[in-house]
Amino acid sequence: MAFKGTENYIASEELQLAVNAAVQLQRPLLVKGEPGTGKTQLAEEIAQAMDAPLIQWHIKSTTKAQQGLYEYDAVSRLRDSQLGDDRVHDIGNYIKRGKLWEAFASEKRAVLLIDEIDKADIEFPNDLLVELDRMEFHVYETGETIRAENRPIVIITSNNEKELPDAFLRRCFFHYINFPDYDTLKAIVDVHHPGVQTELVRNALEIFFDIREVRGLKKRPSTSELIDWLKLLVSDELSADQLRDGEFKQALPPLFGALIKNEQDVHLLERLAFMSRRKDG
Template sequence: MQFTGTRDYVAPPELAIAVNAAVTLERPLLVKGEPGTGKTELARQMAAGLGLPIIEWNVKSTTKAQQGLYEYDAVSRLRDSQLGDERVHDVGNYIRKGKLWQAFDAPGKVVLLIDEIDKADIEFPNDLLQELDRMEFHVYETGETIQARHRPVVVITSNNEKELPDAFLRRCFFHYIRFPDAETLKQIVAVHYPGLKPRLLDTALTQFFELREAPGLKKKPSTSEFLDWLKLILAEDLAPEDLQRAPDQILPRLHGALLKNEQDVALFEKLAFMARRQGR
């Protein structure tokens, strides 16, 4: 199996190499990068490109590693025992399979996405070390050991909110998705908006990168936000001339798609005020 990207996903050569290396090594692919650079979508497109089903485990701050294996519903079993339900004699009726179990039990190879692992507690990655390494785990309530029928292709994403343990990192193949340059961004835009006029795209790209590279920006706009901005530009049927800013204007048209907090808006308003003063 070789991944080269898909019709809907532009994979730079270094990203394709990382994906194929992780598949060859049968190691989890740990993908980091700015929010909005396509980490989650990469796993979905990997599944499409490799012709495999995908199982997604979206991690939250309250997620525990055990939930990925299974959960034992002791409360339901107690209630059923009080009601005299015959199901109570089989503890397996109260075991809910987690995403890892589903991936291990799948009839064929699958892509398993563990999305935003850094949202969880710091012990979360450590609690999955053996399961991801050996591709098996023990169910204490039933006494059975669950082994992967086919080793899944594991993709783990992180926004770098927390440092991951060294022992966990050692078991992964790592790739950092760098923010795309202008040419790569043009290729990405061509996938989503194939009929976009070159002059409009060039004007939008120039303004976008000027905004993104402004010093002091708290949250730089991402690829997905640029695509949202282009969608609004097309919906408003704006021409390249409409995107041109007056000398005293710092913020681009429809900037709410690009700037997502008041500090960054205030920063550009301050720059505009300073530009007006200097122009007097």
């Protein structure tokens, strides 16, 4: 079954091709792009479109590759042995399955999301090379080998915080999600906010893109922040005229806290608005 996006997710033709190519090649799909461009949501929508269980592994700076396979709780076993618990005779009682194990053991073909892999230690991707390539791993404590009953669809996201090893990249199909253009972004807005006044959406998008083009911004607003901003504009019943009159070149747009997330960028836009007023005056 080919992935073509969903009712809630506008996937470009290039992204659709990348997803389907990765599935066909049985390779992990490595997805990069600006924060807020829908990398994590992509895995959720693929699972929905293919009626597959979604298994999510959100990576932190302290995450180790072994945790994705399994963890052996030796401390609990020692404690139980001291208490005379019969569970201690079966070491399997102290093996905690990781997300890869869950995906490998799934009765239906699963979608496995390894989210923000670049947050982990630089050796983390290399430590998963064999397991993701062969779709199996060994549990040393029990002597069993865990093999994927149904090879999962693996989606890996990265925000480019660290360079990923070449050996890992060679095993992935890569796709970079470009920031949506005006028409694509309007289609995304229509999905999340159907029926919103056309002129309000047009004015909001113009301001949004104007802000993104400001030089020196520490963090440009993302798609998800635009969706939140529009939700607030609609709930506050702001008209298209009110939004246009608050164009950031003359003053910061209403409810700008949904778009601008740090004080440096607020001060930058305030300076630009001040300089624009002086020039017009």
